[in-house]
Amino acid sequence: MSRVRRAVTVTVTAAALTVPLLLATGCGIATTGVVESGRAGTVKLATAPDPGLLYFIAPDGALVPLPVSDRAQRPDIGFTIGMLLEGPSEVAREAGLTTEIPVPDVNSPDAKVKGLARGPVKVGGDDKTIRVVLPLPVEPLSGPARRQLACTTLQAVSVRPAPEILLIGSDGKERTAVCEIRPEG
Template identity: 35%
Template sequence: MTSLPTRTRTRLRKRAAGERGGRAAVAAAGAAAGATAGATAVAVALAGALLSGCGIKPTSAVEAGAPATVSVPVGPETAFVYFLSPEGRLMPAARRSTLPMPASEVLYRLLRGPTDEDRAAGLHTELPPVDTVAGASWGVETIDPATMRVRLYFPVGPLSWPARRQLVCTVAHAARPGQDTEVVLTGPDGDLDAERCRL
C-alpha cells in the first residue's frame, strides 16, 4: 500500500474536522429554530386560550371599507315633508300615520309647518301656515300619469324658489314615490310651469 505524504494527510484531517464542525453548526441551528417555533406555537395557543376564556373568538384581520351607514325602515304609513335647513337646503321630516297617507294629506302636513322637534333641529318653512288662513283649501289632482296639480289657497307667483321646491318635492314623492313626476302649482293667481323635484 502506498502511503500518502505527511503534508497531504494533514490537509485531509483538517478538511474532515471542518466538515464535522459545519455539520454540528447546522444541527445546532436547526435545534434552535425548532425551539423557537415550539415557543411560538405555545405562545399562540396560550393567546387563543386566553381569548376564548374571555368570550372573544380569535379572528383574522378584517379590511376596513367605507363608514357604516344606518338605514331606517320606512313603511307605507311613513311619509316625508320637506322643510329647509338653516343653509336653505331641502331636508325631509318624517310624518307617520296608522294608515298610508294620500298625497293631499301629506300636503296638509307640510302646510301645517314644522313641529317643535323640527324647529329644534333647525328646520323652517317659507310657506304660509295653513292654520293662519281662514277658509283655506288645498288639494292634489292627477293631470296625467306623470303630472300632478297642487291647488293652493295662496298666490303661487310670489313664492320663493325654496318654497316651490318644498311643495314640488313633497307632493312628487307622496304621489308617485321613486318616479319622475312633474308638479304644477296652482293658486288664485293662476298656474306656474310644471316642475320636477331636484334634490
C-alpha cells in the same frame, strides 16, 4: 438538542420571520393614490310603514325630510301636502327648520278647525305630470317653497322616473317645481 428538534426550531423560527415579512411587503400589491368615489352612502332609517315625508328648510338652505306622524291613518297625498302647508312643528322649528311656504292662518275667522290647509289640496295627473292644486297663490312662491312642495309630492307618490310637478294656485296661475335637496348655486 437533537437534530430533529434543532431542525424543527429552525423551521418554526424561519416561518415566524417570514409571515411578518410577507405582511410588510403586501404580497406584491401595488399602492395607489386616493381614489375619488363620489358622494357618501345614504342609509334609510327604520320608521313606521310608509310614513310619508315633509320637506322643510335647514339653516344652510338644504331641504330636510321629516316623517309624517299620522300618515298611516290618512295616506293620501292631499293630506300629506296639507300637512306641509301647515308648516314645521314646534319641535322642528326649535331644531332650526323653517318653511318658505306661506302658512295659512288657522286663527283667522275663516278657519274653523286646525287643518284648514288639508282640505282643499287636490292632486292628480298621469305618469308624466303631477298637478297639485293649492289653496294659495303660486305666483309669489319662492324657489325653496316650490322645491319643498316638489320633494314632498314626489315622496308621497313614489313614481319613478320622477314626473314633472305642476303647482296650480288659487290665483289660477301655474308654476313647475323641481325636487332639489340642495339649493342651486
